[in-house]
Amino acid sequence: MDSLNAFANTLSLLGLGSESSVDALEKTLPGFKFLNTFFRSWFRVTLTGLFTFVALAGALSSGVNSLRDGASKIYWQTVRYITATISIAGNDRLNREVLNWLGAHILSKRSTRVLTANSEPLQSDAWSYRRVNTERNDYHHEKRIPVQYLPTFGSTWFIYARRIFMIKRIMTGSTRWHSASWGSAPEEFRGAPEGDEPLLVMCLGRSVEPIKLFLEECRNFADKQREAYITVRTSKPQYDPSWDTTILRPLRSLETVHFDEKIKQELVSDIQNYLDSNTRKFYNKRGIPYRRGFLLHGPPGTGKTSLSLALAGMFGLELYLLHVPSVREDGTLEKLFTTLPRRCIVLLEDVDAIGLRRTPAKYEDEKDEDEDDDDSDSDSESRHSNITLAGFLNVLDGVASQEGRIVLMTSNHADKLDSALVRPGRVDRMVYLGNISQRSSELMFLRMYSKDPDAPLPAGMVGMTEEELKRLALEFSQQIPQDIFTPAQLQGYLLNHRESPVEALAQVSSWVKEEMAIMEAANERARKAAEGKKRRKQKKKKKKQLEKAAKDLEGFDSDEALEELKKKMEEETEKNSKKLREKREGDKKRGQDETTVENTVEKEATEPSTEKKSKDEVVSNRIAVSNASVEGPDKEQEDKEVQTGGQTPAADSGSEEKSSENTNGIQN
């Protein structure tokens, strides 16, 4: 208070708190003099002095702020003048490459005391509200992934190519939000970077060229590191359509994938030819879209995925892997495709498993019963997939689809694929990977026991010469029946005997017998299951028709009702015929023979439209059908079949006959 008074007195001396100034203020603000006297007697401070003090303090503070702003502006102008800067977005691959370079070249050699440590990101998609790019390195087989040290927030200084560089990792978005509670602590102590923070690369000097050279060096370093790997990028499209997971897989050579050598060579030279720089020009000049598609098909475990990985490694391309049934809708697929780089391999796995529809399932009034049947063996993912054939074809070669990449599709049932999907331009070459031949068995045996300079020799191979191993391989292959086992099966057997080729040879004949017996039993089970499924399907179909007939008969008391019923039946028939025609056209294109089932269905579908029956005939047929369904002996029989899984072939055929009779009855 005293200091305030002293300050007021000083001001009085300057004339700011004098009587004359109080009088002047009283004129403009009536009552001011009274308040001034009141403050002076009670608080020993005049109002004029107080106002003047507040005004001066405000002016002083804004002066300091302006000074600080001015100094900051001068600082940044100077920085701008004497440095060159390039910024790199958080989600750019270069960002990670620069950090890796820093980690390997600067931070490992210097005693930096504030760092970020990275090992494996743990991620729970269930609660994670935002997705962070993840990387997985399959090359490290140790239990614990080595820790990688990277710069944290703030600046890192270093000298590169005789120039001073500074890299600043900037805190943004969520990290800034997370670290808000740390108040005024320096950035590097507030939290760890999550990997999506932007970088500023600055260099002392007035040209950005040194920075460009530095960035090129970072890229080269990353390429070198990746040489031993295949980079596989994947996505979890149900959460966020982006290629956010990177997996580094050890390089796999093409020799380790065994299938017909001639087909292998043709495939390799096809891709080689396609990637040649002259080929692009050739395509462009002739107005041909520069794309190439391959369908790798065959039973499970015959090497479709392995071949794709080997090709990616061989041609030094990144592999973008998408399990098609896990994609929910066309939009997601489209988003993923638009973010693909120009040169890469896209691996679309299990393209048959979703039974690509011409329209999304949710818009279909009712599902075709045949489709129903097919869907039953697909997994739960495929039931959630709603992508359409049009959407799928569009990403493959629509107007918006990018040129330059290689699309590899895999399928276990190529015969299920729509002809539009496998037409040239979308699938330019189909490669069949089948069961293992004797020659491939021999090569697989040799590969399994080839000497590894980095590992100790297995006990069962000590002293074994190359010739001896070759002889064992030949003998082994002669015991493997041609094209019966999948390569995966044989690989499994050899892995169980990886310590001793002699043992593998000694036990192979009994293994072959056992496996054949297992396979036969499995085939028998599958055959029975298929029969049971067929019967269930027929029963379901019959039940539906009966229900429909009963419903129609409910209001069947006038000529108009009869007419309406006839019209309905004709519409139904027309619908069936149309479906059938489309199916036949598709099959014809694939050069397949029509099946007997289709012929029967066609007959059923077309007959009613050609025959015009009288009212009495229709009514009597329908009543006969209703009675048969309620009282017929086959009803009981069929229920039994369903319960027992249809293991009575004699009874089966009887019931099938009856059911077809009834079906005809309805349709007539």
Ligand SMILES: Nc1ncnc2c1ncn2[C@@H]1O[C@H](COP(=O)(O)OP(=O)(O)OP(=O)(O)O)[C@@H](O)[C@H]1O
């Ligand atoms: N032709 C082959 N040559 C060498 N190894 C093979 C071959 N086929 C399969 N394998 C081995 O079998 C395993 C499964 O192979 P892969 O996943 O490539 O088969 P796939 O045909 O893609 O199977 P799916 O159709 O079930 O996806 C792998 O470990 C692979 O090494």
